[in-house]
Structures are given as structure tokens and as C-alpha cells.
Amino acid sequence: MGEQQEESDDDGVLINKEGFPLAPEVWHKMWKRAETLHPSGKKMTHAIRGSQDIPNVPLSSPPTLKNTQSIPEKLLLIQKYISELQYDYTGLQFFEIRKGRPLCRLMDVAKSIIRESLPIKCLEAVVLAIYLTSDLPSVQRFPLAFKTTFENNTFKHIVLGVFYNGKFGALGLSRRDTLMYKSLKYDTLYDLLTEFTRCYEDCYHRVDRIKLGLPVSHDNQSMEAVMWKYTYIRLSKLSTKEFKHTCDSYSKQLRGKTAHQMKYAKQSMDASKTIITDVSDNSSSGSARSKCQKLNKGNSR
DSSP, rough: BBBOSSSSSTOOEEESSSOSSSHHHHHHHHHHHHHHTTTHHHHHHHHHTOOOOOOOOOOOOOOOOOTTOOOHHHHHHHHHHHHHHOOOOOEEEOOOOOOOHHHHHOOOHHHHHHOOOOBHHHHHHHHHHHHTTTOOOSEEEEEEEEEEEETEEEEEEEEEEEEEEEEEEEEEOSGGGGGSSSEESSSSHHHHHHHHHHHHHHTOEEEEEEEEEOOOOTTTTTTOOOOSSSSSEOOGGGGHHHHHHHHHHHHHHHHHHHHHHHHHHHHHHHHOOTTOOOOOOOOOHHHHHHHHHHHHHHHHH
């Protein structure tokens, strides 16, 4: 499901900013947070921390993509690897993602995610998906974020939208299987977004806003930042026809264009008329990794 106020530590999410191995104070905060989140509290955390016989968790290996594989097959293998890392229920975000940093720095974080092989959240999964798809130049990648409401609480979630050969799909990670991976089968962006909104409705969430970013460069050494915010869609202020028109407008710009071209095109249009698109978020030791994974599984129940 969507992640409540997940995008920054200002929203109350614990984020590891000290790197690896985890600093003692970070461990302390993680265990304390786990005690408040889990029904068994201290009993559960003490059982894990005091155990000497927790088996090591095998490291997941990034997929090896072959020329003989089709693009949909490669995307599925990438998604399987992301899913193998598991969603992070520990109460601590292990990898700090600063959205304003250059793409090359975000790719360093992706390499760290692969090296540490720890559970991740949705934003970390998007950064990892960008890295793993960087060798697929024919695939357009763009951030796709949702803001939803459930019982007067606001939730944010993000996936990586993908476009190839006239079809749309998505890569990512979520508490809910229906809110992450979407196979490359949707004829239009509208179809993809409608599918996500339907899945949110099945989870009793109301989608308030969808945010589309610009295509992400395939150059992992790029010093430019990812543009996470480009087009806003506020569903409460759009008819179905207007929603579809906004999706079609974005799709036409997306086809075969770079982020620079799309940004320039929008600036030119803004100068001539008002656009109606803004309408209603040292490596870990084997033992440490195992305890984090066990804590993660315990909190997921």
C-alpha cells in the first residue's frame, strides 16, 4: 500500500544518514521504533537481538540481462530482483534518498542498495529500478507518484513508469502487490493510471493527486537532477475526458523525446497560453543483515 509520508525524515520517517555499517545510535533508534510498531513490542525485538542462531540471509543477485531476452522479459527479471529485497517494515529507511542530488549520486545509492541487500521502500526501489534499466535505451523511464487518502490520513507512494514500443508499465515496490509492478501491456498512459486508481480503490484509498516526472536520462554519470515533478493531475477537479486528455498530452510529449525537449516544450506552451494540467509523494555484516531481515519479517505480519 502507499507509504505514509515516506518521502523525507521531516515527515516522521527514520532515515539512516550515517552509511554502513550502521552506527550504534541508528541501531538503537531502529529497535526502539520497532518496539512501538510491533504488537509484541520489546519481547519481539529482544528475541531477535539476543538470538545467536539466526541463519544468514542469502544475498539476492541482480539479474543478468541477455540480448536474446525481450524487453518485457528483462523488465520482469528486474522487478523480481527488486521484490526479492523485500519491502522494509523495520521502521528505518536504510538508504537516504535526496531527490535534488544529481543522477550520478542517486546511482551510487543504487549500487549501495545492491551491495547491502537490505529491505527497501518505494522511493529506494525507484532509484534501484532506474539503475537497473539504464542499459535499456529504448525504454523511457519516468517517475509516477500518487497521493492518496484513507480514513483522513494522507499517504504517498511512487513507482517508475516505463514506456516501450507503444506500451506502458511500471516497476517498483509496495506493501500491496497491486500497487507496484505493472507489466508492459497498457496501450495508453490513461489505461495504466486508471488501473492504479482501481487498485487503490480496492485498498479503500482515494487517489487525490498523481504526479508525473520527466523522462530519466540513461547516462548514469549525468550531473543533472531527476525532475520528479512535471505534470500534476488532481482527480477531484478533472472529468474523465479531461483526465484522459492530460494523459494523452503527456504521452505525446513522451514519445521519442528527452527530458530537455519536454521541458522546453512546456515552457514554450506556458509562454503562449495556460495549460490545464495542474488539476485535482563498510558493508553490513551477515549477522546484522540477518537480524534486520528477521525484524522486517516480524513487522510485516
